[in-house]
Amino acid sequence: MTDYVIDVHDLCKSFGARRVVDGFTLQVAASEICGFLGANGSGKTTTIRLLCGLLVPDSGSGTCLGLDILREAPKIRQQIGYMTQRFSFYEDLTVVENLELVAGVYEMTDSGAAIDDIIARMGLGDYRSDLAGHLSGGWKQRLALAACVLHRPKLLLLDEPTAGVDVKARREFWDLIHDMAGEGLTVLVSTHYMDEAERCKRLVYLADGRIVVEGTADTLTRESGIVTFEATGEDVDSAARQLRHAPGVEAATVFGRVLHVASTERSGLEQAIHTYKGGALTWREVEPNLEDVFIHQLAAREQPK
Amino acid sequence: MNGFSFNRLRALLRKEWIQVRRDPTTLRMIVALPIMQLLLFGFAINGNPKNLPTGLLIAEPSQYERTLVTAMRNTGYYDIRLLSSEAEGEKGLAAGDLLFVINFPANFDRSVDRGDAPSILVDADATDPSAIGNATAALGQIATALNRDLPSMRQTQTAAPAFQFQVHARYNPEQLTVLNIVPGLICMVLTMSTMFITTLSITRERERGTMENLMAMPVRPIEIMLAKIAPYIVIGYLQVALILVFSAVVFQLPIRGSLPLLMLALGVFIASNLALGLTFSTIAANQMQAQQLAQFTLMPSFLLSGFFFPFRGMPTWAQWIGEIFPTTHAMRIVRGMLLKGNGVYDILPDLWPIALFTVVILGVAVWFYRSTLD
Numbered sequence: 001m002t003d004y005v006i007d008v009h010d011l012c013k014s015f016g017a018r019r020v021v022d023g024f025t026l027q028v029a030a031s032e033i034c035g036f037l038g039a040n041g042s043g044k045t046t047t048i049r050l051l052c053g054l055l056v057p058d059s060g061s062g063t064c065l066g067l068d069i070l071r072e073a074p075k076i077r078q079q080i081g082y083m084t085q086r087f088s089f090y091e092d093l094t095v096v097e098n099l100e101l102v103a104g105v106y107e108m109t110d111s112g113a114a115i116d117d118i119i120a121r122m123g124l125g126d127y128r129s130d131l132a133g134h135l136s137g138g139w140k141q142r143l144a145l146a147a148c149v150l151h152r153p154k155l156l157l158l159d160e161p162t163a164g165v166d167v168k169a170r171r172e173f174w175d176l177i178h179d180m181a182g183e184g185l186t187v188l189v190s191t192h193y194m195d196e197a198e199r200c201k202r203l204v205y206l207a208d209g210r211i212v213v214e215g216t217a218d219t220l221t222r223e224s225g226i227v228t229f230e231a232t233g234e235d236v237d238s239a240a241r242q243l244r245h246a247p248g249v250e251a252a253t254v255f256g257r258v259l260h261v262a263s264t265e266r267s268g269l270e271q272a273i274h275t276y277k278g279g280a281l282t283w284r285e286v287e288p289n290l291e292d293v294f295i296h297q298l299a300a301r302e303q304p305k
Numbered sequence: 306m307n308g309f310s311f312n313r314l315r316a317l318l319r320k321e322w323i324q325v326r327r328d329p330t331t332l333r334m335i336v337a338l339p340i341m342q343l344l345l346f347g348f349a350i351n352g353n354p355k356n357l358p359t360g361l362l363i364a365e366p367s368q369y370e371r372t373l374v375t376a377m378r379n380t381g382y383y384d385i386r387l388l389s390s391e392a393e394g395e396k397g398l399a400a401g402d403l404l405f406v407i408n409f410p411a412n413f414d415r416s417v418d419r420g421d422a423p424s425i426l427v428d429a430d431a432t433d434p435s436a437i438g439n440a441t442a443a444l445g446q447i448a449t450a451l452n453r454d455l456p457s458m459r460q461t462q463t464a465a466p467a468f469q470f471q472v473h474a475r476y477n478p479e480q481l482t483v484l485n486i487v488p489g490l491i492c493m494v495l496t497m498s499t500m501f502i503t504t505l506s507i508t509r510e511r512e513r514g515t516m517e518n519l520m521a522m523p524v525r526p527i528e529i530m531l532a533k534i535a536p537y538i539v540i541g542y543l544q545v546a547l548i549l550v551f552s553a554v555v556f557q558l559p560i561r562g563s564l565p566l567l568m569l570a571l572g573v574f575i576a577s578n579l580a581l582g583l584t585f586s587t588i589a590a591n592q593m594q595a596q597q598l599a600q601f602t603l604m605p606s607f608l609l610s611g612f613f614f615p616f617r618g619m620p621t622w623a624q625w626i627g628e629i630f631p632t633t634h635a636m637r638i639v640r641g642m643l644l645k646g647n648g649v650y651d652i653l654p655d656l657w658p659i660a661l662f663t664v665v666i667l668g669v670a671v672w673f674y675r676s677t678l679d
Contacts, residue, residue: 051520054678077523088518105522 005030005155005186008062008069013043013209020046022209028188028202032073033181033226035200039298043209044084044190052082053187064140065154078106081148085159089142091133092286095143098132099150106151111291115149120152122146124177149180156180158189162196174199192289205294207301217290226288226296227266229273231259233281248272248273251295262292320555330587330590334597342601346608349626354618355381357404357440360388360397365410369451369468373425374451377407382440394428400474400649401637404430404437404617406530417451417467424471431474435614444470476644485560487552488639489612492574494548496606496632499541499575503582504599506533507674508592513519517678530667534579540592541575542568555582570638570656577631584670631659 006028013021019044021043027188028034029080036044049055051064053073062069064076078252089098117124122142127135137259141161148156158177162170181187189200197203204214212219231239236259243252243261252261259281263269273283296303325332359377363370377383383405397403407427410416416423427444429437441593452465477484496503507529510516519529552558562566580600589595589616607613609627616627634655641647641655 054517054520056677056679059469074523077521080520080521082521084517084521086514088514088516090515091513102522105524177329279401 003030004028004063005032006034006051006064006188008051008064009060010279011047011049011060011062013046013055013057015268020209021050021057024050024206024210026204026211028186030186031181033177033187033189033201035197035203036206037125037192037197037203037294038186038190038206039094042206044206044208045159046205048053048082048159048188048190050237052080053077053158056083063229072110080155080157081151081153082135083144083148083156083158083161085163087132087144087148089132089144092131094131095119095135098143099147102147108151114152118146118150119273138165141169141173143145143164143301148202149185150226152209154184154186154187156187156189158187160190160192162193169198186189194294197290201292205297207297212294212297212301220278220293221290222295224288224296225264226262227269228260228262228286228288228292229269229283230286231261231273231281232257238275238283239281243272243276246272246276250299251292258284262288262294262296306621315457328591328593331597333596338597338601341369342604344627345486345606345626346478347607349619349623350608350614351620352614353439354436355440357382357436357617358385358397359383359385359405359407360389360394360403361385361407361496362394363492364390364409365460366412367409367414369414369417369454372408372451373409375636377444380440380443384522387514396444396651398428398430399645399647399653400429401641405440414469416456417553420467422466424469424470427470427472427495428475429472430544431477431480432592432640433611433615434477434480434482434582437453437474438615439471444472456667462521463657465646484644485640487556487558488643489610491545491548491639492632493607493612495541495544495571495575495635497538497603498544499578500599500603501581502537502540502636503533503656503659504585504586504595505592505642506583507586508589508595510514512592518679520676521542526676527667528670530580530583530670533583534576537579538572538575541579542572542631545575558643560643562642562648564650564654564663567642569641569653570642571635571658573656573659573663574631580663580667580670581631584666584673587670587673602630606630609633610636612636628658629662631662634659 004027009025010109011017011021011024019142024043024047036047038044038196040264046055050057051069053069053076056070067098067288069076070244084136092099092276093101096119099118100111103115112130119128122140124142124146127139132140135143141245145161154260157176165173169195177187177189178199189196191197200217202214203220205220213223214220215223240252240254240259243249243259248263248265248271249261250263252259254260261269261273346493370460374385375596378385385407387399390404391408394406394408395402398406406428408428410423411424413423427441429441430502431437448466455467462536474480507516510519548561553560583597585598589598605626607618609623610616610630610633611627619627637655638647638652641651645651
């Protein structure tokens with residue numbers, strides 16, 4: 001039919017009375033890196049679990065790798081790699097032993113070579129015989145990624161893979177993801193980090209279990225209609241405190257010595273800046289960033305118009 | 306931050322109390338299980354076992370025999386049924402279906418009337434001396450039971466007894482309690498050590514978060530189950546070997562049956578315990594619940610299996626409950642093989658229930674095992 005790797009329609013899932021995923025529809029093409037964004041509790045993890053068959057949707061249908069997510073979940077599992085939010089490999093096994101377990105479960109015929117290969121690729125060589133429980137956060141994530149891609153899946157589902165990992169490790173992690181996407185792997189990754197979101201080819205923003213906006217980082221910022229200004233000068237902190245609650249201002253945030261204000265209404269924002277009577281500030285208009293877009297989305301959901 | 310602070314203690318107590326309340330299932334189990342156990346064991350356990358299964362062998366029906374059998378029945382200790390052959394009696398004793406076989410010699414009445422004081426042979430299964438103790442003692446009371454029936458001439462000769470009971474304490478002639486306790490202990494020790502290994506296995510995976518990953522991989526539930534059981538059978542065998550060597554050396558426990566057969570039977574028994582623990586682990590929401598469930602079955606395994614209290618002394622309903630537990634059957638197999646020298650045909654009636662239990666309980670585990678996180 002289609003050559004979408006993920007093609008799901010109207011997925012719904014409730015836990016008790018709480019509807020966590022509510023009419024989720026998504027198509028992801030091959031070798032795309034699709035970023036999943038959204039507040040905590042917006043349904044990202046549940047959606048990922050629905051896609052890999054760990055949860056059964058209450059309604060809706062769709063395919064993953066051309067296989068029905070309801071009827072062919074076991075076959076889907078064979079071809080995907082799923083990295084859980086919480087480290088879920090065995091801490092009392094060494095790096096190699098964990099990988100050997102995975103290779104065995106997926107019945108890989110070239111397990112020895114594949115393990116050596118992935119260890120070299122992930123730079124895990126020095127830690128081969130270390131217990132997974134003794135690895136630091138960044139190396140644990142790497143082991144988890146190695147274990148998820150060892151069986152050469154066609155689709156990788158990563159649930160906040162870099163939470164709590166330092167910047168360098170995160171960057172290296174993403175370099176690996178891009179390398180693998182370049183080789184044809186499709187990746188769906190959830191994250192709270194905007195720098196990571198910017199590295200995704202396509203972004204999907206979830207709120208209350210449904211997609212609110214989607215597109216490339218550029219499209220999202222352009223179409224958001226957000227106007228942002230930056231100010232430098234004395235006492236940006238007190239300026240931020242005042243402007244945050246001023247009419248016409250949606251967000252006022254300080255980054256070091258720079259004040260960042262944003263709104264979807266240019267006139268209101270300019271008015272607020274104009275009427276601000278504080279220390280001398282130098283203003284200039286800047287391009288909105290993804291964070292502005294998502295703060296705006298979050299705020300929009302909190303205060304229904 | 307120095308000394309003991311009641312305020313800090315109160316804060317900690319409050320947190321513990323909240324945590325207890327947040328797990329109502331465990332709380333319910335903690336309240337309900339002891340009550341169930343109290344009622345169950347209070348009614349089931351009997352230190353003075355009565356109505357013990359007894360086989361009767363007679364050459365021909367006779368008046369004195371009828372009187373004596375009635376007298377024996379009246380003691381309350383004997384539940385007597387007629388056997389057709391000595392072989393049936395032997396088989397019954399070996400299998401543990403009979404605790405006594407009473408054998409009246411031919412021409413009993415005539416021998417009594419002639420003043421020959423014939424012997425009534427009582428074969429007693431002495432593997433559990435406490436089970437037959439009171440019943441054997443009660444035989445003394447019925448020595449005079451025939452007096453009314455005897456011809457008047459014989460009634461006056463009170464000095465010589467009209468007949469005598471000759472009790473054979475089979476399998477354990479010296480009636481050593483240790484020979485009964487140690488084979489039972491072998492089963493109990495194995496139950497405790499093996500069941501608790503698997504009881505925590507699945508709940509641990511769940512609590513550590515490794516379960517989600519395991520489920521995301523193409524693994525079948527039965528594969529997980531078997532992998533959780535198999536290694537511990539080996540460990541169980543190691544325990545068996547140690548226990549048997551110690552029993553033989555320290556307690557001079559005889560091994561009269563075939564050792565390979567005993568090992569095979571114990572392998573099945575170990576598997577049943579591991580499967581049971583695994584099922585608890587699958588059903589329970591957390592490790593605490595799993596342990597509660599395991600402990601709940603440990604008590605009846607101790608008390609209703611014939612380990613502490615004679616199995617045949619329990620009411621029938623309690624015996625039925627006891628029959629469910631693998632430990633009950635294992636105890637018969639081990640006692641039978643060590644003390645009675647039982648062979649494969651003697652232990653089969655107790656081996657298949659253990660095997661069936663294992664298969665059924667493993668099926669329950671697979672059934673309850675959730676291959677999704679729902």
